[in-house]
Amino acid sequence: MPRKLVPVSTIDPDTGHIIMRRSHPWINNFNEYLIVACRSNMDIKFIWGGSDAKALVYYITDYVTKMSLSFHDTFALVQKSITSFKNLLDHTDRESAIERSRKLVLRCYNTLASQQELSGVQVASYLMNWDDHYTTYKFQGLYLIQTERLLQTVLNEIRTKQNLELASHDMLDDDVFDDGIIDEENNDEEHFQIQSSENDKKFVLVNTRIDYQYRSDTLNNICLYDFTAVPQEEEANQTGRPPNERFPFQKQHPQATTHLMMKYSQPRVPILYGPQIPRRDRDDTRERYCRALLTLFVPWRTVSNLCDVNQKWEDAFKSQQHRISTYSWNIIENIQLLHECKKDRDEHLLQVITEAQTENDT
Structure with a gap:
């Protein structure tokens, strides 16, 4: 879009914002040395700090982690593949259900793959049989919202039994989230993960909440966040010298007699699935914010370890926050x-749009 003409370069002493001289409305901000070295188009901006720096961090992170295809594009392509496959099936019914399913999955995959953008680095890595990504850490998923809701349900049941009047913001159905309305059916269910063993030869069904709640007494003072990064389930009848630390479950655990926990050889970084933890400065989500932090960062086995039956989650957080580690x-x-x-x-994006509209009006 055309830019406003600027006769002389200036610096705003209050914000540190640098306004570069512009002699033509279609010239972006540029550095003459960088543009010669890169030989590409640019729109450079000096990042003074503060809000600009934080906006830049989010821009870069969001760009690096974005999906190559949006959800609505993906669904449209899958629908196109299914329609094409149905038309093909009208001409032949001799193939088995397994073969038809295989061809349907293959057709959907090929349709999606043909629409994805591939960089030269990706193509070269594939041809050289290299890995498609490299990370300095390993990651482990954690379904936080299901654990929160389970604790809330148990707390509500205790309050009901004691004939306590529940405040509206303590009710499970009144939780407020930044992500909008959450499907109750999907988020109240317990989630299990299929986890591979250390040598990737065996698999085990894992529920992090159950494993944490009935963890070994040795791990009594570890919080859920740290617990997610430490253990791995394996069968108890392993032979040979154990390479890593092992911890038995408490007897209440459904797999206490057949499985135990083994410490990862390399710590994992927990990834929180589901709605994100809200801002701490929002009053309408304060209860959920406190509940999430208590669930994640304060050691517990039952909800009574986190929140008293007569407490709000905010009050419980104030009384329990001294138990949260510096890390x-x-x-x-x-x-x-x-x-x-x-x-x-x-805010930066809104500012850019507003400035562009103002310049176009003038």
Whole structure:
């Protein structure tokens, strides 16, 4: 879009914003040395700090982690493949159901793959039989919202039995989330994961909440977040010298007699599935914010370890926050920083749109 003409370069002393001289409305901000070295188009901006720096961090992170195809494009392509496959089936019914299913999956995959953008690096890596990605950490998923809702349900049942009047914000159905309305049917169910063993030769069904709740007494003071990064289930009848630390489950665990926990050889970074933890400065989601942090970063076995029957989650958080480790507080601050980066990104985008509209009007 055309830019406003600027006769002389200036610096705003209050914000540190640099306004470059522009002699033509279609010239972007550029650095003459960088543009010669890169030989490409550019729109450069000096990042002074503060909100601009946080907006930049979110821009880059969002760009690097974005999907190559959006959900609606993916569904449209899959629907196109299914329709094409149905038309093909009208001409032949001799193939078995397994063969037809295989061809349907293959057709959908080929349709999606043909629409994805591939960089030269990706193509070269594939041809050289190299890995398609490299990470400095390994990751482990955690269904946080299901654990939260289970604790809330148990707490509500205890309150009901004691004939306590429940406040509206303590009710399970009144939780507020930034992500909009959450499907109750999908988020109340317990989630199980199929996890491979250390040598990737065997698999076991894992429920992190059950494993944590009935963990060994040795791990009594570990929080759910740290617990997710440490253990791995395996069968108890393993032979040979154990390479890693092993911890038995408590007898209440459904797999206590057949499985035990083994410490990962390399720590994992927990990935929280489901709705994100809300901002701490929002009053309408304060209860859920406190509940999420208590569930993640304070050691517990039952809901009574986190919140008393007569307490709100916010009051419980104030009384329990001294149990949160320094390491966990750093993670909590990073969660808030992510929200601030997103907010600054949105404000910067709105500012750019407003300035462009103003310049076009003038």
